[in-house]
Amino acid sequence: MRHPRHWGTALRTLAAAVTAVVALSPASASAQPASGTPAYTAEAKTEVAISAVDLDGPAISTVQVTVKNAGPDRLRSLKVSFAGPVGWAVQPSSQTVDGTFAAGATARATFRIQVPERRPAFTVRTFTATATYQGGDGLGTATGTRTELSGTPAASLAAAYDNVGITDEADTAPGDYDGEGNSFSAQKLAAAGLTRGGTVNTLGARLTWPDVAPGSKDNVSSSGQAVTLSGSGGKLVFLGSGVGSGATGSATVHYTDGTTTSGTFGFPNWSFDPANAHGATLVASSDGRNRPSGYGNAGIAYRVFAHAIPLDPAKQVSFVVLPANADIHLFDMALAP
Incomplete structure (x- = not known):
């Protein structure tokens, strides 16, 4: 694997050398589509698969896209495109x-992609090929x-945890829940039923209030972090609240079998x-x-909520990728039936 110092020169050299690599085989041959997630069309049930991508950058990695005609009719005028994450250069795109492809035949096209340093x-990297x-x-x-995981x-x-959202009224300085130095009062949360390490039952889940001292990091400002979570259930329940009025986003649950579920x-x-x-769903209001x-703003409610996304209850959860929206703050998450 090459590690060129100048990507532009390397890619120009590669562009001159890269040509389509096409291999046709009958359905009974041993050649099979490379690993990846096939996609199908109603017209011909064409399968498109992408080979593993070597993420050990900085380097130029070779990727093979396999197109299989899984339908009854011949295919012709085939064009294959390939793309990686935003900013990753591909030659050719x-x-x-040329040619026509009978039922059961496969075509393979080779691409080169610029992989940056890990x-x-x-990080979740997604690659897409279209025929x-x-x-x-x-x-x-x-x-x-x-999808490749790094x-x-x-x-x-x-x-x-990367944010301090709860402080003691005797020492409010460490707090910065909203980006303006404000935070929940530990005393007022306790009065509302949210105590350090306490159980929170909501939406069918058993969650835990952060078991850390006031003034410590006690929540996640959601920005696409991946978090291990084991077990199974019909839904994933989140405990938290928002900063601003646009605290929404999509979380992706990865199962042990390699499949995923996403929910907003x-x-x-x-x-x-x-x-x-x-x-x-409102969980608690503090004064x-x-x-x-x-301490200030007495008489105004500062609140904690719950929300959930559906899961496949027949599958085992491996980890969760949180929404890429830092206005969403999370104190805990748990599986529920």
Whole structure:
């Protein structure tokens, strides 16, 4: 594997050398589509699969896209395109494959992709290939995707805590739940039933209020972190609240069999928004909040909510990728029937 110092020169060299690699075989041959997630069209049930991508960058990696005609009619005018994450250069971005392909035949096209240096944090990389062609029923399109994982998810949500949202009224300075130095009052939360390490039962889940001292990191400002979670259930319940009125996003649950489920949820602003905004459920309201100068805003409710996304109850959860929206703050998450 090459590690060129100048990507532009390397890619120009590769562009001059890369050509479509096409291999046709009958359905009974040993050649099979490369690993990846096939996509099908109603016209010809064309399968598109992407080979494993070597993420050990910085380097130029070779990727093979396999297109299989799984339908009864011949395919022709085949064009294959390939793309990786935003900013990753591909040579060529698309290839035209000459010839016609009988039922059961496969075509393979080779691409080169610029892989940057690995990030230390957990990262999900998605690659997409699309085939367009003429088939028995006219123009057809099929798309295949492949997800590659880099790094290790956090051991738990608590291990990913990166924000101080609860402080003692005698020491409010460490708090910064909303980006303006404000935070929940530990005393007022306790009066509302949320105590350190206490159980929170909501939406069928048994959750735990953060078991850390006031003034410590006690929640996750959601920005796409991956968090280990084991077990199974019909839904995943989140405990938290929002900053601003746009605290919504999509979480992706990865199962042990390699499949995923995605679901969108949201929280109201910790104050002022309607309590049922974004479909959330109110868990507790505390009186006032801690400001940098001390406790204040008495008489105004600062709240904690719950929300859930559906899961496949027949599958075992491996980890969760949180929404990429830092306005969503999470204190805990748990599986529920």
